[in-house]
Amino acid sequence: MQAASATVKRFGVLPRLFPGRRQFVATASQCEPTDPPQSPPPSARLSMKMSGWQLHNYGGIEELQLSDKLKLPQIRSSDECLVRVRATAVNPIDLAMLGGYGSTLLNQFRCQANDDIEFPLTLGREFCGELVQKGMGVRHEQLQLGTRVWGVVPIPNSNGAHAEYVVVPASCLAPAPKLLDDSEASSVLYAGLTAWSGMYITGGLGGPCGATTSAGGGANKRVLVLGGSGSVGSLAIQMLKSQGAQVLATCSENAVEMVRQLGADCVVDYTKPDAMEQLCTYAPYDIVLDCAGQGGQAAAESQYDFRQYITFSSPLLANIDKKGLCLGALQNVSDLVQTNVKTATQRGGVVKWGYFYPAAHGIEFLSGLVERGKLIPQIDSTFDFKDMPKAFERLKCGHMRGKIVVKLQSE
Numbered sequence: 327m328q329a330a331s332a333t334v335k336r337f338g339v340l341p342r343l344f345p346g347r348r349q350f351v352a353t354a355s356q357c358e359p360t361d362p363p364q365s366p367p368p369s370a371r372l373s374m375k376m377s378g379w380q381l382h383n384y385g386g387i388e389e390l391q392l393s394d395k396l397k398l399p400q401i402r403s404s405d406e407c408l409v410r411v412r413a414t415a416v417n418p419i420d421l422a423m424l425g426g427y428g429s430t431l432l433n434q435f436r437c438q439a440n441d442d443i444e445f446p447l448t449l450g451r452e453f454c455g456e457l458v459q460k461g462m463g464v465r466h467e468q469l470q471l472g473t474r475v476w477g478v479v480p481i482p483n484s485n486g487a488h489a490e491y492v493v494v495p496a497s498c499l500a501p502a503p504k505l506l507d508d509s510e511a512s513s514v515l516y517a518g519l520t521a522w523s524g525m526y527i528t529g530g531l532g533g534p535c536g537a538t539t540s541a542g543g544g545a546n547k548r549v550l551v552l553g554g555s556g557s558v559g560s561l562a563i564q565m566l567k568s569q570g571a572q573v574l575a576t577c578s579e580n581a582v583e584m585v586r587q588l589g590a591d592c593v594v595d596y597t598k599p600d601a602m603e604q605l606c607t608y609a610p611y612d613i614v615l616d617c618a619g620q621g622g623q624a625a626a627e628s629q630y631d632f633r634q635y636i637t638f639s640s641p642l643l644a645n646i647d648k649k650g651l652c653l654g655a656l657q658n659v660s661d662l663v664q665t666n667v668k669t670a671t672q673r674g675g676v677v678k679w680g681y682f683y684p685a686a687h688g689i690e691f692l693s694g695l696v697e698r699g700k701l702i703p704q705i706d707s708t709f710d711f712k713d714m715p716k717a718f719e720r721l722k723c724g725h726m727r728g729k730i731v732v733k734l735q736s737e
């Protein structure tokens with residue numbers, strides 16, 4: 327009885343904050359009895375305004391504008407959650423989207439889903455924060471109000487994580503691993519799920535179970551990771567080693583030691599004249615994972631053999647930006663076929679395009695690795711929220727050694 331009244335006090339404020347969406351949002355009595363009695367969560371302190379970085383035009387870093395008068399993003403369907411962001415990260419996709427990359431296709435999704443116009447747009451694909459409100463359909467026991475969570479924002483969402491609050495589907499969230507602080511926890515999932523989907527969905531490394539469950543897999547497979555020093559590459563190496571794969575990785579000279587420490591069995595400095603020769607020595611590879619922005623064309627030009635070459639730098643969105651939906655789609659088919667004809671005849675392998683995919687079982691896989699101490703995030707640099715443009719400047723300079731983190735709250 328005591329617990330129930332405490333909870334009413336805690337969540338009684340929510341329907342008043344969002345009068346139009348009462349049917350989607352968990353209130354006190356609806357959360358009981360699964361919610362244990364807790365001290366008042368931050369939801370009780372939600373205000374209608376928040377700070378966030380927005381774009382009103384595509385362009386350079388100067389287009390990023392900070393405002394403290396933004397409307398909180400709204401829960402629009404019963405499976406969504408509102409999270410107060412404590413830390414977020416800046417990824418190459420943010421910099422690209424700032425310049426308008428992918429807008430032709432992504433706007434189709436955005437406008438269909440939300441009846442929204444293109445701007446304002448808030449970037450930011452991943453975060454660590456606190457669950458402050460959830461839709462009525464969110465029944466996961468682990469997702470209680472007040473839970474410290476980590477999560478990702480699906481690409482078409484126009485409200486990203488470079489703001490005090492973000493709304494995402496519950497499937498894009500999980501409790502943040504206790505071993506990681508907020509900054510570390512904000513830096514894993516976007517790159518981690520990219521590597522995971524490349525390996526297990528596109529590459530089929532663990533068979534059907536690897537793609538549809540958190541089982542992983544890949545023991546004794548030989549994988550070459552191009553760009554082992556960056557965000558995706560540094561996580562891919564650790565994920566592969568945790569599954570018993572043989573891992574070769576490329577990076578530039580000053581990252582060789584770091585990449586070795588991540589567990590790569592052999593590290594090749596790609597700037598050395600004999601780099602290609604060295605890579606040929608260890609071929610053939612079951613999978614080459616291009617985390618270095620090389621693209622499919624590089625597969626045809628390589629001298630080593632492989633079964634699959636999976637690049638995360640596909641021309642898919644750029645072709646559609648350039649030629650429109652129909653002609654761009656045709657161009658994509660043509661590019662993929664042409665690249666594959668070349669590589670099949672020259673190297674005997676296939677080229678595939680890999681993508682970030684926000685799969686709940688991928689998050690579960692990554693959570694498991696962190697909890698077992700098999701995956702340690704690499705942080706390149708950390709910035710305060712007010713210095714977001716500096717974080718973008720850092721990314722623009724390149725030569726990343728892990729992730730760029732932006733903190734909203736001190737830990």
Ligand SMILES: NC(=O)C1=CN([C@@H]2O[C@H](COP(=O)(O)OP(=O)(O)OC[C@H]3O[C@@H](n4cnc5c(N)ncnc54)[C@H](OP(=O)(O)O)[C@@H]3O)[C@@H](O)[C@H]2O)C=CC1
Nearest residue numbers: 418520553555556557558578617618619638681682725726
């Ligand atoms: N399709 C998708 O859904 C996604 C695609 N991506 C793409 O994947 C790629 C990797 O992303 P991310 O890890 O975040 O990027 P980062 O910028 O964090 O890492 C790239 C790394 O590659 C190194 N590098 C550059 N050139 C080479 C080379 N020729 N050989 C080996 N290493 C090289 C860089 O260091 P240095 O220059 O010092 O060598 C850097 O450490 C990017 O192109 C990104 O756009 C990422 C996420 C999702």
